[in-house]
Amino acid sequence: MQWTEAIADVTTLETAGPSSVAVTGVQYDSRRVVAGDVFVAMRGGTTDGNRYVDAAIAKGASAIVTDTRETFNALKVAHPALALALVGEGHTAGRRALAEISAAVFGHPEQKLGLIAVTGTNGKTTTTLLTEQLLRSVGRRSVLIGTIEVHVGDEVRESPHTTPESRDVLEIFAEGVAAGCTEAVMEMSSHALDQERVWKLPVDVAIFTNLTQDHLDYHVTMERYAAAKARLFEGVGAPAPRVVVLNADDPYCARMAQARSDTAQVMRYGIEAWVEAANYRAVDVELHAGETNFFLATPKGAVEITMPLTGRVNVYNFLAAACAAMARGMTMEEIAVAAPTLKQVPGRFEVVAGSREANFTVVVDYAHTDDALKNLLILAHDLVSPHGGNVITLFGCGGDRDRTKRPKMGRVAAAESDLVVVTSDNPRSEDPSAIIQEIVTGMMMADGSYMGDFVVEEDRRAAIEVAIRAAKPGDIVLLAGKGHEKTQIFADHTVPFDDVAEAARVLETLQGEQNA
Ligand SMILES: CC(=O)N[C@H]1[C@@H](OP(=O)(O)OP(=O)(O)OC[C@H]2O[C@@H](n3ccc(=O)[nH]c3=O)[C@H](O)[C@@H]2O)O[C@H](CO)[C@@H](O)[C@@H]1O[C@H](C)C(=O)N[C@@H](C)C(=O)N[C@H](CCC(=O)O)C(=O)O
Ligand SMILES: Nc1ncnc2c1ncn2[C@@H]1O[C@H](COP(=O)(O)OP(=O)(O)OP(=O)(O)O)[C@@H](O)[C@H]1O
Ligand SMILES: N[C@H](CCC[C@H](N)C(=O)O)C(=O)O
Numbered sequence: 001m002q003w004t005e006a007i008a009d010v011t012t013l014e015t016a017g018p019s020s021v022a023v024t025g026v027q028y029d030s031r032r033v034v035a036g037d038v039f040v041a042m043r044g045g046t047t048d049g050n051r052y053v054d055a056a057i058a059k060g061a062s063a064i065v066t067d068t069r070e071t072f073n074a075l076k077v078a079h080p081a082l083a084l085a086l087v088g089e090g091h092t093a094g095r096r097a098l099a100e101i102s103a104a105v106f107g108h109p110e111q112k113l114g115l116i117a118v119t120g121t122n123g124k125t126t127t128t129l130l131t132e133q134l135l136r137s138v139g140r141r142s143v144l145i146g147t148i149e150v151h152v153g154d155e156v157r158e159s160p161h162t163t164p165e166s167r168d169v170l171e172i173f174a175e176g177v178a179a180g181c182t183e184a185v186m187e188m189s190s191h192a193l194d195q196e197r198v199w200k201l202p203v204d205v206a207i208f209t210n211l212t213q214d215h216l217d218y219h220v221t222m223e224r225y226a227a228a229k230a231r232l233f234e235g236v237g238a239p240a241p242r243v244v245v246l247n248a249d250d251p252y253c254a255r256m257a258q259a260r261s262d263t264a265q266v267m268r269y270g271i272e273a274w275v276e277a278a279n280y281r282a283v284d285v286e287l288h289a290g291e292t293n294f295f296l297a298t299p300k301g302a303v304e305i306t307m308p309l310t311g312r313v314n315v316y317n318f319l320a321a322a323c324a325a326m327a328r329g330m331t332m333e334e335i336a337v338a339a340p341t342l343k344q345v346p347g348r349f350e351v352v353a354g355s356r357e358a359n360f361t362v363v364v365d366y367a368h369t370d371d372a373l374k375n376l377l378i379l380a381h382d383l384v385s386p387h388g389g390n391v392i393t394l395f396g397c398g399g400d401r402d403r404t405k406r407p408k409m410g411r412v413a414a415a416e417s418d419l420v421v422v423t424s425d426n427p428r429s430e431d432p433s434a435i436i437q438e439i440v441t442g443m444m445m446a447d448g449s450y451m452g453d454f455v456v457e458e459d460r461r462a463a464i465e466v467a468i469r470a471a472k473p474g475d476i477v478l479l480a481g482k483g484h485e486k487t488q489i490f491a492d493h494t495v496p497f498d499d500v501a502e503a504a505r506v507l508e509t510l511q512g513e514q515n516a
């Protein structure tokens with residue numbers, strides 16, 4: 001492709017250098033540049049891509065796009081034979097240019113896929129995976145992009161980010177188109193919406209799951225966090241979505257509804273809301289461990305649903321996924337047929353194998369906000385209360401993330417558990433014991449005493465053993481916060497770590513001790 005074609009959709013302040021240059025790819029990270037790439041130098045929060053233009057040129061970059069005038073002026077003098085473009089000042093202009101160039105370079109795959117995008121604090125990963133499975137049940141092939149995995153048709157890859165940069169999204173989309181995919185299902189994190197990593201992606205169906213506290217380290221206020229999420233329903237540089245799917249039971253439903261276009265079709269789902277407020281409803285919900293039954297009531301009638309997922313939050317995730325599938329042309333009858341075949345999502349209420357033999361249940365769950373933890377604890381109580389079992393909760397909080405959720409998670413855990421084991425999550429650059437102290441502060445009552453029973457064990461491996469050894473028959477042990485994650489991240493090193501594997505190992509040891 002020619003340079004002029006690659007930047008045809010980009011708003012430039014100034015260009016310089018030759019116009020007939022062959023462009024073979026595009027990159028935003030100098031370390032990934034190969035000969036022929038356009039390098040887009042963007043300012044960031046940690047560093048500045050403009051510092052790395054020389055590195056990119058040394059690797060054979062065919063052209064440089066920058067969001068900084070000094071870089072542009074300096075390159076004009078130092079590299080007069082290089083194709084250059086200056087886009088508006090600042091990282092937003094850089095990210096927009098990156099998206100526009102990537103769409104051109106990858107042949108506009110975003111125009112060839114029906115895009116379903118999911119935002120909200122909790123439930124995005126689950127909802128995307130359920131939506132993909134529903135579509136697959138009627139023979140559609142999808143691209144999936146989210147926290148745990150990337151799917152390109154039948155191929156499964158690890159995911160580095162919940163929502164990658166536009167360049168990477170568009171590359172995956174192009175591979176999906178080549179593999180015969182007709183739809184794409186993706187999570188859109190608030191970071192990505194705010195940073196416009198999803199610039200000009202034409203979302204056909206936009207889903208809102210819920211909004212509760214998280215990420216205030218980044219967004220600072222709930223209003224700004226909500227505004228970032230609302231951008232999905234407005235369209236980020238693209239026309240507003242054709243269909244919006246909203247959780248009518250969430251207090252932020254109206255906020256998201258306001259952002260949509262006047263012509264958008266609105267599908268509101270819920271369990272609690274009145275019929276007038278929610279036109280897609282779960283009625284007569286029966287929750288069991290490992291199975292949930294209800295009627296999916298729609299404007300066209302109702303169908304009976306049986307699905308092998310546990311808990312009320314998954315009824316919401318199913319409703320969201322079912323609405324999206326219907327918006328893409330599936331019938332409710334097809335959805336009812338597919339429901340029993342849905343797969344459990346890794347690390348979301350995942351029951352650890354071997355726990356049944358121990359006569360108690362060990363569950364790994366990705367709850368890492370106070371709302372998710374509260375929902376998890378309610379579910380755990382529902383499951384153990386018929387036979388008088390206890391709830392033992394293990395969790396920690398991630399470093400370099402929202403600090404204000406730490407005491408809130410501490411309070412919820414202490415109020416709703418019979419025993420809490422406070423430990424480390426991913427400490428990242430922070431001191432693990434300082435994070436734990438902030439959690440424990442939330443467990444303190446007005447008179448200075450602590451609510452509930454808790455123990456502190458900073459080492460997550462040892463803590464898992466403490467929690468499981470404390471369990472008696474009929475109890476449930478919740479290992480919260482890390483879900484599917486396969487590593488633990490410390491300041492200067494990352495180690496392999498897997499809650500499910502650690503729990504299985506302890507259960508095996510216990511079994512061995514019992515047999516001895
Ligand atoms: C806060 C945040 O979102 N940061 C992301 C953002 O960083 P940034 O804009 O500050 O960029 P930077 O690191 O300062 O670098 C500036 C530029 O220099 C480039 N660079 C840098 C070094 C180099 O040698 N050469 C080079 O060219 C970088 O590629 C970049 O283009 O853009 C970077 C490039 O894509 C991301 O790696 C980085 O993710 C960081 C690591 C991160 O932790 N992000 C998290 C918070 C995040 O985005 N999470 C959400 C999910 C949240 C959820 O699921 O609830 C997600 O969507 O994944
Ligand atoms: N609809 C929901 N409402 C509230 N909590 C939920 C919901 N769905 C899942 N959860 C809880 O949130 C946790 C994370 O779920 P999931 O991974 O699907 O969400 P996510 O939005 O993708 O999270 P992240 O932003 O961290 O990737 C689950 O383990 C569960 O505890
Ligand atoms: N994807 C989310 C959740 C991380 C969960 C927890 N394990 C942590 O590391 O904080 C984030 O980046 O905030």
Ligand SMILES: [Mg+2]
Nearest residue numbers: 124125147162
């Ligand atoms: Mg996710």
